[in-house]
Amino acid sequence: MAEAAPNIDKITESVDTIKTELEAHRYICSDQIATAVYLAYHLRKPILIEGPPGVGKTELAKTTADMFALPLIRLQCYEGLDEAKAIYEWKYGKQLLYTQVLKETLDEVLQGAKGFAESVGRLHEFGDIFFSEEFLEPRPLMKALKAEEGCVLLIDEVDKSDHEFESLLLEMLSDYQLSIPEIGTLKAAKEPPMVFLTSNNTREISDALKRRCLHLYIPFPDVDLEQRIINARVPEIPGELRRQLVAFIHELRDMDLKKVPAISETIDWARTLLLLHADSLDPALVRDTLNVILKFQDDIENVNAELTTLTSKATKT
Amino acid sequence: MDRTLTNFIRALRNADIRISTAETLDALSAVELVGYEDRGALKRSLALVLPKTADEKEAFDLCFDQFFSAEDVSGQRGRAGEAGPEDAEAGEDDSEGQGGDGEGGGGGDPEGRQPPAAAGKKKKKAKGAPAPGDQGEEEEDLGPGETSEASSDLGRLLMTDSKVELSMAMTQAGEAVDVREIQVFTQKGLYTRRIMEEMGLGELNREITDLRDSGSIPDRRLGQALRQRREWLREQVRDYVERQFLLHADADGRRLREDLLRKVKLSNVEQRNFRLIQEVVFKMAKKLTALHSRRKKVYKRGQLNLPRTLRNNMSYDGHIFDLHWKSVKVDRPKVFAICDVSGSVAAYARFMLMFLYSLDEVMPKVRSFAFSSDLAEVTELFERNSIEDAIAKTLRDYSGGSTDYGQAFADFKRQCLDDVDNRTTIIVLGDSRNNYGDPRTDILKEMYDRCKRLIWLNPEPRNSWTVGDAEMRRYQAYCHQAEECNSLMHLERIVGNLLRTVQ
Incomplete structure (x- = not known):
C-alpha cells in the first residue's frame, strides 16, 4: 500500500507472485486461492467463493482490491434486493423538478410551432433528455462498470438474494455490460471490474450463475x-x-x-x-x-x- | 482442440459432474494459461473451472488423480517428448519417476513395474545402436540386449524400454480400438487382446517363435527377452484397460443399476443395495429441489396493488410513477405424513420418509406420524437426528403391534387435527389392511374436509386393494387421490406433483 501505483503486471505474473503479494497484505492463503486470483485476473472471469462463514471470503476481495490499489465497490445482498438498488434508478425528484420548470417555460418552447404535430415533436426532444444519464442514479453494479481504471466489485452473500436478482447478474458477469431499456447497453470501461461473489451456501446458487464463474471453495485451513x-x-x-x-x-x-x-x-x-x-x-x-x-x-x-x-x-x- | 482435456471432461461427466460446453472452453483457456507442466497447478486451475460444488470437487480430485496417472497426453506428443526423458534415465528411475511427470505423458504405468532385465537395457540404451557381434559377453539374462535387433515394430519398441513410447503406443492402440466404448466388465479381456493385437502382437508372436527355433544364441536370447516383455506388456495393457473401464464404463454400469433400482419394488430391495438406493433417493430429491426451489409468484395480471403503489410513490410527491401489481406467492406445501410402519409396509415407509426429509429445502414443513396400532408424532426425531438414524428409531419404536387404522386415525384426531388447515397436504402411506377392525372413515372424512389434499399411497397393486381385510374401497371415497406406490419412480412422480401444485 505504500507505493503509489503497484505494478499490476508484475503482481499477476504468476501464482507465486500473487501469493507473496497477498501475504504482504497480511492475507495468508493457500495455493488454491492464489491460483483463483491468478486465473480470475487473466481469464477475466468472476470468482464465486463458497465456504463456511468466517474463513476470509470477503476478506479476499478486500485484500485483492488493496493489492491492486483499486477501489472496492461492495454490494451487500439481501432478500428483496432489486435492480433499483443494485444497478440504477432514475432520479425521480430531479425529473419532477425539471418538469415543473419546463411547465413554466412551455409557452416559450412551443412558440412558433405550427400545428399539433410540430408541438408534440418538440416535446419529444425533452422526453429523451429526461431519460438520459443525467437523470440516472448509478448503483454499485453500474458504478463498477463505469470505473475508469477498473475496480474490484464484491457481491457479498449472493445466496441471500432472490432468484430474480441472480438472473439479473448474469449479463453483468458474462459480458461486463448492462442493458438499460431507456438508454441502451452500457459496456464496461476499458478495464472490466474484477468481480468476487461470496456465498454461505444457505441455498444452491443456480447453475447458470455458477457456469459463468470460477468456483473457489475455501475450507477451514489446516x-x-x-x-x-x-x-x-x-x-x-x-x-x-x-x-x-x-x-x-x-x-x-x-x-x-x-x-x-x-x-x-x-x-x-x-x-x-x-x-x-x-x-x-x-x-x-x-x-x-x-x-x-x-x-x-x-x-x-x-x-x-x-x-x-x-x-x-x-x-x- | 485439446484431446486430453476433452477426454478428461468426458471422464468427469461420467463421474456425475455436470460440465457445460462453456466451462469446457474456460478449461481450455485456463490450460493455455498454466500449461501441463506443473501437475499441481493444473489440478488447482481445473478445480476452479470445472467442478462447482463441494461434492463435485471431491469427485473431481479422485477423477483427476485417476485420469492423469492413466492418461498419456496423446494430443500433446511434443510435450510428452520433452517431459518424459526417453534416454537411459527413463529406464533408471521409472519406478518412481513416472508419478512425477504423470501428466507429461509418461504415466501410463502408475505401479511402475520395472520391465525385466531393465538393468541390461540401460546399458544398451546408453550405447544407442545395437552392436551385433559383441554378443554374450555378459551374464545370461543380460545377453539379449546386446544381440540381434528385433525385427517386428512392437519388438523393437519393447526392446527400447522406453515407457513413454510404450504407453503412447498403448494409448494409440486403445484409441484405435475405441477402448472408451467399453461397457461392462466382461469386455475387459476382449479389449486387452484387441489392444495387444493393434500394437502388433501377431507379428511379435511370430518373431518369438522364429527366434526360439533360431540357431544363434543371441537370437534365442532376444526371443527370451521378448517373451518376458510380452508378458509384462500384457499386464500393462490389462491395467490400462482396467483404468479405462473405471473411468468410462463403471459409471454407465452404475447408472444402469440405479435405473433398475428406481423401478424395483421397494420391499424387494436387498440390504446390500440400501446404500445405493439411499443415494438414488437423495439424487432424486436433489433434482426435485433444484426444480422447485424457486419460490414462485403468480401475478394477477392487470390488478393494481393500490396500497403498495401509493406507499412507494409517496416520495415522488404522490405522483404515481412506480406501479406495483398484485401477486400471490405460491406456498410451499405443508405436509403431514402418516405412515403405517407395521411389518408389511415398513420398507415403504422408510423410503418415503427418507424422500420427504431429503426435500427439506423445498418442503420445510413436514410433520410425520408413525403408527402400527397407536399413532405418535415422530417429527422431533427427525429434527434431532440424521435421516437414517431417525428412520431406524421410528421403525424400532413403533413397528410392533398389529395394524389398527381406526385407532391411528382417532389418535391423529386427538393430537393434531386442529393443526390441519386448508393449505395442508396429508399423505397416508399404508396398505389399509385393518384386521377387520373399525375403519373409522368418519375421521378420515373430517381430515378430508379440512385439508387441501389427502393422498393415500398404497404399496399394494390396485387389484388387491379390496381383497381380504383391506378397507381401501371405503377409504378411497375420502381421498383426493389414491395411488399405488411401491417404487422410487412412483414416489418421485407423486412428490413431484405435490410440489408442482399451484393453489
Whole structure:
C-alpha cells in the first residue's frame, strides 16, 4: 500500500507472485486461492467463493482490491434486493423538478410551432433528455462498470438474494455490460471490474450463475496455515500460545457443534488472550473466554463438559 | 482442440459432474494459461473451472488423480517428448519417476513395474545402436540386449524400454480400438487382446517363435527377452484397460443399476443395495429441489396493488410513477405424513420418509406420524437426528403391534387435527389392511374436509386393494387421490406433483 501505483503486471505474473503479494497484505492463503486470483485476473472471469462463514471470503476481495490499489465497490445482498438498488434508478425528484420548470417555460418552447404535430415533436426532444444519464442514479453494479481504471466489485452473500436478482447478474458477469431499456447497453470501461461473489451456501446458487464463474471453495485451513494466519494478524502473540490455541480450535472443529469457530473467531480469541496477558492455555482461562469463540449456549455447555481433556490435548506438545 | 482435456471432461461427466460446453472452453483457456507442466497447478486451475460444488470437487480430485496417472497426453506428443526423458534415465528411475511427470505423458504405468532385465537395457540404451557381434559377453539374462535387433515394430519398441513410447503406443492402440466404448466388465479381456493385437502382437508372436527355433544364441536370447516383455506388456495393457473401464464404463454400469433400482419394488430391495438406493433417493430429491426451489409468484395480471403503489410513490410527491401489481406467492406445501410402519409396509415407509426429509429445502414443513396400532408424532426425531438414524428409531419404536387404522386415525384426531388447515397436504402411506377392525372413515372424512389434499399411497397393486381385510374401497371415497406406490419412480412422480401444485 505504500507505493503509489503497484505494478499490476508484475503482481499477476504468476501464482507465486500473487501469493507473496497477498501475504504482504497480511492475507495468508493457500495455493488454491492464489491460483483463483491468478486465473480470475487473466481469464477475466468472476470468482464465486463458497465456504463456511468466517474463513476470509470477503476478506479476499478486500485484500485483492488493496493489492491492486483499486477501489472496492461492495454490494451487500439481501432478500428483496432489486435492480433499483443494485444497478440504477432514475432520479425521480430531479425529473419532477425539471418538469415543473419546463411547465413554466412551455409557452416559450412551443412558440412558433405550427400545428399539433410540430408541438408534440418538440416535446419529444425533452422526453429523451429526461431519460438520459443525467437523470440516472448509478448503483454499485453500474458504478463498477463505469470505473475508469477498473475496480474490484464484491457481491457479498449472493445466496441471500432472490432468484430474480441472480438472473439479473448474469449479463453483468458474462459480458461486463448492462442493458438499460431507456438508454441502451452500457459496456464496461476499458478495464472490466474484477468481480468476487461470496456465498454461505444457505441455498444452491443456480447453475447458470455458477457456469459463468470460477468456483473457489475455501475450507477451514489446516493447523499450519492457521498458525501463519494468526502470526500475520496478531504478530504480538507468543509462539507457544499460538500453537496451543490453534490446536484447541482444531479440536473444537472436530466436535459436533452448532457453529464451529472460524478463522475470524480464532483471531478474536488470539487478541483476547493477548489482552489478558496469557502465555499458555489452562482450563480456567479457556472457560472464561469461551464465549469469544462459541456463539451458542448449547455449544458452550457441551465444550465446558470436556474442557479439561481438550485443553490438555491442546497444550500437550 | 485439446484431446486430453476433452477426454478428461468426458471422464468427469461420467463421474456425475455436470460440465457445460462453456466451462469446457474456460478449461481450455485456463490450460493455455498454466500449461501441463506443473501437475499441481493444473489440478488447482481445473478445480476452479470445472467442478462447482463441494461434492463435485471431491469427485473431481479422485477423477483427476485417476485420469492423469492413466492418461498419456496423446494430443500433446511434443510435450510428452520433452517431459518424459526417453534416454537411459527413463529406464533408471521409472519406478518412481513416472508419478512425477504423470501428466507429461509418461504415466501410463502408475505401479511402475520395472520391465525385466531393465538393468541390461540401460546399458544398451546408453550405447544407442545395437552392436551385433559383441554378443554374450555378459551374464545370461543380460545377453539379449546386446544381440540381434528385433525385427517386428512392437519388438523393437519393447526392446527400447522406453515407457513413454510404450504407453503412447498403448494409448494409440486403445484409441484405435475405441477402448472408451467399453461397457461392462466382461469386455475387459476382449479389449486387452484387441489392444495387444493393434500394437502388433501377431507379428511379435511370430518373431518369438522364429527366434526360439533360431540357431544363434543371441537370437534365442532376444526371443527370451521378448517373451518376458510380452508378458509384462500384457499386464500393462490389462491395467490400462482396467483404468479405462473405471473411468468410462463403471459409471454407465452404475447408472444402469440405479435405473433398475428406481423401478424395483421397494420391499424387494436387498440390504446390500440400501446404500445405493439411499443415494438414488437423495439424487432424486436433489433434482426435485433444484426444480422447485424457486419460490414462485403468480401475478394477477392487470390488478393494481393500490396500497403498495401509493406507499412507494409517496416520495415522488404522490405522483404515481412506480406501479406495483398484485401477486400471490405460491406456498410451499405443508405436509403431514402418516405412515403405517407395521411389518408389511415398513420398507415403504422408510423410503418415503427418507424422500420427504431429503426435500427439506423445498418442503420445510413436514410433520410425520408413525403408527402400527397407536399413532405418535415422530417429527422431533427427525429434527434431532440424521435421516437414517431417525428412520431406524421410528421403525424400532413403533413397528410392533398389529395394524389398527381406526385407532391411528382417532389418535391423529386427538393430537393434531386442529393443526390441519386448508393449505395442508396429508399423505397416508399404508396398505389399509385393518384386521377387520373399525375403519373409522368418519375421521378420515373430517381430515378430508379440512385439508387441501389427502393422498393415500398404497404399496399394494390396485387389484388387491379390496381383497381380504383391506378397507381401501371405503377409504378411497375420502381421498383426493389414491395411488399405488411401491417404487422410487412412483414416489418421485407423486412428490413431484405435490410440489408442482399451484393453489
